[in-house]
Amino acid sequence: MPDLRAPRGMHDLLPDDEPLWLHVRDTAERVARAFDYRLIQTPLVEDAGVFQRSAGGDSDIVAKEMYVFDDRGGDRLALRPEGTAGVCRAYLEHGMASRPQPVRLYYCGPFFRYDRPQAGRYRQLWQFGVENIGDGSPAADVETIELQHLLYQELGLRDLALRVNSIGTAETRHRYVATLTEHLRPHAATLSPDSQRRLESNVLRVLDSKEDAGHPALVSAPSILDFLAPADVDHFTRVCASLDALGISYAVDPRIVRGLDYYARTVWEFEPPEAGGQSTVGGGGRYDGLIEMLGGPHTPGVGFATGIERIVLNLRERGLGPAAPAAPDVAMIALGEAGEAAALSVARALRAAGLAVRGATPGRSMRAQLRSATSAGARFAVIVGDAEARDGVVQLKPLTVTADQATVAVGEVAEAIRSRG
């Protein structure tokens, strides 16, 4: 066991993981482009203030999960724990408000949260997400939900359940929190210790408690939906109506609260059926106040993020996705010094013709090189020995196709391969 290992909770993505992982990333990008979203890549590191001011100083993500450090110049930086704040910072910094609105963006990259690792939970995690900035209408909420929904459909995750809620605006939430606290406080003694703690720190989270799910005080708790301002109710009603029209099934769940302070109005989550623990595959919401918190003008926005590792986890559980890695079209086999030199130029020509060509390992026996070509899954072996080099030909040997081995002139190898499929 080597004494140097990957940091806790951080993992190497190995060649065997590649097919599934790329499948997920490519599918996500394809779906995003189908909705005309454009790629944005922000730094993995931001001024810590970007997250402190947006997500909320006492959100878990910022308070206990953020990697923060001072750089050599004394700036206080943070490894990004989530994507929306950085994208909004970039939106502001690059004056995207003067582009046609809304601005549709997607991103894909690593994020960092200092948390205890667990199944589906990592300290470095990959997220794919989209942000729709500049459109406050219900249509934008619906568009991002539809995009996320389609992404899961395309991947074959048909059974993820969508739960939606509206948590209103900051003011309505403020009123709700006050009432909820009042409602729960008399029952504090009978609530679980965790809920008692949340009662003081973050009342909304009490609603999320699994332990107290059946507690009378929670069952009879007021619903945030009853506290929404008329405009918020209207917004939410229209979101739901559009989802209905699209045939996207969902459940309204007034107990959904998302972890970040900047959310307002619509919030949602996609979860596998009957799963507990680290099960959320992706979630999103509207964040109309966020850009203001970052020092910009009031700007509406909505988006979602989904965890690549959690998608992969779910695909594996269901046996979905591609299994076989891409195999090369050709494996070069070189024998002798002249053969080795000739194989190099033949390989270059084949690659120029668009074929994937695995280079030869000239020191090894023909048998060894052929075995290696077979295990690599190459469709053809191209054998070049001193005799072939002298005559300007190669031996074209089909490995996965049934066809006879043939002697082919150096200039006609690519064509010969094409004609043999």
Next chain:
RNA sequence: GUGGGUGUGGCCUAGCGGUUAAGGCGCCAGGUUGUGGCCCUGGAGAGCGUGGGUUCAAAUCCCAUCACCCACCCCA
């Protein structure tokens, strides 16, 4: 941060107090002259997470520690 489980070559696993730690996969090399996939043979590779202790003797028992996994918490 809290609780539980696990820790043997690259991977999977056997061994659970006593000779040079066993097997499978994978890897490398051979099975006559430049031809693979099956099969056969041989080889390299661990001293049993780490440290300490018990014992004549420990991978096997005890303690500590670390890592990983699972759950709580929280979230992707």
